Amino acid sequence: MDNRTKDIADEYMRLGGHRWAVVDDNIVSxxxxxxxxxxxxxxxxxxxxxxxxxxxxxxxxxxxxxxxK
Incomplete structure (x- = not known):
């Protein structure tokens, strides 16, 4: 995974994002x-x-x- 996608996720959270990841049978939502x-x-x-x-x-x-986990 690249740093660009981590930076995007971090910025989203910093701005007050409240989404949580759900991983089920390798399907991410x-x-x-x-x-x-x-x-x-x-x-x-x-x-x-x-x-x-x-x-x-x-x-x-x-x-x-x-x-x-």
Whole structure:
């Protein structure tokens, strides 16, 4: 995984993002129980939703996870 995707995930969280990663049978998705700040929501839409599938998956894997460790 490259540093660019980690930097994107870190910036999203710094802006007040509340998404959590969910990994189930190697399928990665996100869940959120709280609304993102407007800044984090705009960042996600502009910087994450526009990524190719593999890069978006990498960003999501750098988010906090709800899976047991």
């Amino acid at each position: 996100t869940r959120s129980w709280e609304a993102d700040t407007p800044e984090a929501a705009a960042f996600w839409k502009a910087r994450v939703e526009t990524l190719d599938t593999d890069s978006r998956r990498q960003v999501e894997l750098f988010l906090p996870t709800i899976n047991a």
